[in-house]
Amino acid sequence: MRIAGKGLMQGAKPVTFSFNGRHMMGLEGDTLASALLANGVHLVGRSFKYHRPRGILTAGSEEPNALVTIGSGAQQDPNIRATQQEIFEGLEARSQNCWPSVDYDVQAVNDLAAPFFGAGFYYKTFMWPSAFWEKLYEPIIRKAAGLGALSRQADPDACEKAYAFCDLLVIGAGPAGLMAALVAGRAGADVILAEEDAHMGGRLLSEVEEVDGKPAADWIAQMLEELDNMDNVRLMTRTAVTGAYDQGTYGALERVGHHHSRRAGLPRECFWRIVAKRAVLAAGAIERPVAFANNDRPGIMTAGAVRSYLNRWGVAPGQNVTVFANNDQAHRTARDLVDAGVHVAMVIDSRHDAPDSNLYPVMKGAQVCSSSGRKRVESITVRSVAGEEKIQTDCLAMSGGWNPSLHLTCHLNGRPQWNRDIAGFVPAPGTVPGLTCAGACNGEFSTAGALREGAAAAVEALVELEIKQSEVTLPQAENDLYRVTALWAVPGKGRAWLDFQNDVTVKDVKQAATENFRSVEHMKRYTTQGMATDQGKNSNVAALAVLADATGRGIPETGTTTFRPPFAPVSIAAMGAGAAGQGCKPQRFLTSHRASREMRAEQIEVGLWYRASYFPKTGENTWRQSCDREIGLVRNHVGVCDVSTLGKIDIQGPDAAKLLDFVYTNTFSTLKQGKVCYGLMLREDGFVMDDGTTARLGENHYVMTTTTAAAGQVMAHLEFVRQALRPEWDVQITSVTEQWAQFAVAGPNSRDLLNGLLKEQIDDTSWPFMACGEVEVLGVQGRLFRISFSGELAYEIAIPARYGDALFRALIEQAKALGGGAYGMEALNVLRIEKGFLTHAELNGTVTAFDLGMQGMMSKKKDFIGKAMSTRPGLMDDGREQLVGLKPVGPVKQMTAGAHLFNPDDPVERIYDQGYVTSAGFSPTLGHSVALAFLKNGPDRIGDEVRLVDHMRGIDALCEVVDPVFFDPDGGRSRG
Amino acid sequence: MDDLIAMTPCDGLLPVTIGDVTLTEDLPVAMTSIAPYAGQDEALNAALKDAHGLDFPAINRSTVKADARAIWFGQGIALLQGPAAAIELAKFAALTDQSDGWAVVRLEGKGAADVLARLAPVDLRRQNFKQGHTVRTELAHMMASITRIGPDALQIMVFRSMARTLVHDLKTAMAGVAARG
C-alpha cells in the first residue's frame, strides 16, 4: 500500500503495467517489486524445486525469489529480478516456474514429497541405470525444476559491448562511493562512478537520516549536481560491475533498454569492459535472512528491504508488521514504520541486551521459530523463556545482520577474512591489485564511516596516480555503532530455508555434513547451496555457519566458498554482443564479388573470404553440371578465376634473399630476376607449414604468395623470423594481399586472351613458363606471372584492387569471345587434383616433405627453418603415409575426402588402416573420379588395389593406386 | 577496349548519417608504406622532409603538411597518404604501394569516439587521443588504423575486402549511440 507523502517519488507520473495479465498502476521510478507491493501483491513466483509460493525478499539485485519474465514472444526475457526491473508504460511481467498459474501450481505437490527431495537427491535417486538419465530422468527434472523459459525465437533486440577507460573506477554510489568520486573528481582525476541501481545514493535512499545537516536525499542531489558538472567524471547508473579481471580490467553490465518500451536501435544491455588504473569498491552490504521454519512465506522480507520500500518508494509492505532481528539497525524499520503511521505489532530481538523503545513493543531474547499462512504470512510463532506465542502479522521484517558485498575482491583468488565484531566476512586488503574497499563492503556500516573511508580510498588512489588532492571536508553524518550478535538458524521442527531460490534448508546442510561433505565446497555442490542466480549472496554465510556448527568447527576454520564473476547475472546475449549474424566475424569480399553475383555465382566461404563456387548457366540444375563445364572451358579454351585470396607478401631489402632461403626449404637467392619459383615452407618441427610461389621482381625485391588458408600464419611467421631470430638482417616485409586483385587466366587460349588486353603483346619467348614482370593492361600498370595451378598454359594477372571489378569483367568478356568463361572454386579444385597440386587439404599439419615426395626440395647446402627436425627418425620412413592418386576400379565409382583406406582382404578396423583420402572429385577430362590420398608406403604401391571406406557417407569402393599426377604428367601443356 | 574504371572500397555503401555522427569514405589519392632500412632513419627523415615536407611520425603519432599525411603504421613503418611517394625515398626505405589495400573512412561528429568505444579496445576520447594521434588496433576483429584528423573526426582504415563489415559494424554502433539520445 502506498502511503501518501512518504518516499522520494513525490509528484511522479502514474504508469500502467500488467502482472500475470492483470493491469495495475504504479509510479515512474517504481521497481516492479515496489509497484506490486503498492498494489498489495506479495505472491510473485514459485520456488525452483518444491514450487513453494514465494514473495519479495529484498529490494536489490540479490533478490532470490521474485524472478519474473518480462515481455512476450521473441522479446521474452526470463529471470528478471522484480526488485531491479523498473516499470514503464505498457510493461508486461509474468510469474514463472508455475503452471497453470502462480496461485495454483500443479507441481506444488513436490512440496508434499519434500522428504524425497533432500540434499543429494539427484545424485542418489537418478544414479542407475545410466541410460535412464538421458531418456527419462533429465527431461522430467528439466520440466519440473527450472526457472523462466526462453522464447526459442531469435531475439530481435540487440545488445552492445563497449570499452571505457579511467584513472579511477568507483564501484557503487552510496555515501562511500559518492565521496570517493567527489574527492577524485575535484582533484581532476578521470573518474567513472558506476552504480547498479537506477539512482545513485545507495542505502541513503532507503534510510531516514541527515548528511551535512540536510536530508540525505538533498545531500545526494547536491553531490550529483557537482559530479555531473565535472567533465572528468562519468556517471553510469544501472551499471553493475560484475567482475574484476587482470591488469585493472573490470566487466560491467549496463541495463540500457530494459526500462523503456522498445526503441529502434537501442540496445537492451551493454557489456562494458572498463580499464581502470585504480578502483574503489564501495558496493555496500547485503542483509541476511534468519533461517527458521517457514521463513520463506510471502510477506517475510529483510528488514532493510522493508525500509527501502517505505522510505524510498513510499510503500508499506504490510499493515501489521513484525520485526525479527539480532542487531540494532533493524530496529530502524520499526521506528520508520511507526513514524509513517504503520502498526508495528512486535519487535523480536534474539539478544537479551537489545535496545528498548517507547514507540513499539520489544521482546528481547526471543526468536521467531515458525510462520503460518497460505500464500502470505498470517502469523508467526515466537519462542522465548516464557514459551511459544503466536503473533498475527502480515509482514515480518527480518535481519540476521549484514554481509559486506566483497564479491569482487574474490575474483582474483582473494579469500575474505572473518570479522567477529560484525559476524561477517570482510575483504582481505590487496587481493585485487589497485582496488581499495570503502564503507559497508569493508565492514564499516555507519554513514560517517563510509564517507570517511570513501574519501580515504580516493586519496590513496590519487597518491598512486600522482594527482594532487584538493581539500576534503567530511560532512556530518550518522555514526551509530553497529551492534550484532550472530544468529544463523533458529532450532526447531520444519524446514528452515537458507537458499530460497534453490530450496536449500538447514536440514540439507546438516545432512551434507552427516554424509561427510564437510568441506564448504563439497557441501555447496551436494546441496546446490549458493548455486542459484543470486549465487548465495543472501545465504552463503549462514549456510557455512550451519555447516561449521554441524561439523563442530568455527566459521574461520570452515572458510567460505569463493565468489567468482559475475557479481550479478550477465546474459549470454550481452557477453556475445555484436557477434550475432554478420557481426560474427569479418566478411572479406573480392573485387569480383559484384560481377560474380551478377553472374549468379554460388558463393562459398573460404576462411573469411567469399569466393565464387561455380557460375551456373541456364539449364544447369546441379553444381556438378556447372563444374564439369567450367573444367572443360579451361582444358579446351580459356577460363578466368579470381585468385586474389592467396596471401601476397612484399619482401624488400638487402637481406631479402637470405630471409627466403631461411624460411623455404629450397633456394631463392639464385632465382633470376623476372622469374617465379615454387617454394616449400616447414615449421621448426619439420612438418610442412605452407607452399606457394615467390617471384623475384628486383635484385632486392620479391613477392611471395601463400595459400589462402595460411596467409596470416605465414605473415606472422616471417615477422617472427625477421624480428626474433634474425634481427640483424635488413629486410622489410609488407602484406599486399589486399593491394592487388589477381586473376588466373588458364587454358590453351589464355595467351590470346591476354594479348587482347595488354599494351605489349607476349609470346612464349618474351614470357616463358615461370616468368614474371610488369605489364600495362587497359591503361593500368599491373603484374603478370606465368604460373599454372591447372596444368594448362596459364597466367596470373595482378592489378591494383580498385580496377579489380573492371578487369574481371573485361577478362570474362574476352574469355567468352574465345569460347571460355569464368570458373569457380569447384572447377579449380578438380583441375588441381587432376594435376596432383596441393592445398591445405593435403598440407594438413601432419605431413612432411617426404610424404609429399618433395624431399629433394630440402636443400643440403644451407640452414632453413625445420631442417634439423625434418631429419629425425620416423619423418622419412617408408612406412609413412605418402601422397598417391586413386581411381575407382570396382562397381562403386565415388570417392570422398575423409575416407580411409584398407587392404582389400583386411577387416575394416582401425588397426588395419592404411591411410586416408584428402581430396576427391570427378574429372570430366578423364571420365572418372580422381582422388589424392596419403597411403602407407604409397609410391611403391602404384598399380595395387585398396579399399576405400567412408562410414559417414556409406561408401565402400575398390580403387587403384596411381601416380598423383593424373593428367599431362610431363607438364607439356603448361609449358607449351 | 576502354580503359579500366576504378572503384572505391566502400562503393555504394557510404555516406551515411545516424544521429549526430556521419560516416563518409575518405580515400587519399595514393598511400605508400615506408619502412626505413637499417640505419637509414635519419636519411629517410631528411628525404621525407625534402620531398613532402613531413617528418617521419613518432610512435602513435601522425604528421601533416598540406595534402600529405604520414601516419605511424606499425613498428618501423609510416604510411604516406596523399601524394605518391617520391622515388628518392626508395634509397632509404622499402616503399610499398598500399593505395588500393585499405578502406579509408571518416567518422565525424560529437559522438564519434563513443561509436568507436563500442568497437575498439583503446581509449579514443578527445582528452587522451588528441588531433594527430594514431593507433594500430583491433576493430571488431579487424586489424585497424585509427587517427584523429579533426576535433571530432576520426579516420579509420581496415583491409579493403572488409569494407562492408566495417560499414555494417560502424552503422550498428552509430545506431546504438544515437538511440541513447
Place this chain on the structure above:
Amino acid sequence: MRITCPNCGERDRREFYVKGAALARPDVGAGLDEWHDHLHLRDNPASETKELWYHEMGCGAWIEVCRNTVSHEVVSTRLASGAELGGKR
C-alpha cells in the same frame, strides 16, 4: 588481461597472439635432443615465465613478455629482437 607493447603502450590482450615460451633457437649443428627439448619440453613454472607474444592487431612487433603465472602480473616486456633468440651460427 593487458600487455604493455614496448612500442604501443599498454593494450588489450585481444590485440595479441601468443606463441608460447620464449626460447632461443638451438645453435646451428645442434643435435636432435636439443631440438626436441626446444620444441617439446616445457617447465610450466608456478612463477615468472617468459613468453613470446605477437602484437598482431597492433604494431606487428614480436614481444618477449615476462609474466607471473600465479599472480598474472605482467612483470616486464621487451622487443623480441633484443632477446637474442636466434641461436649461434
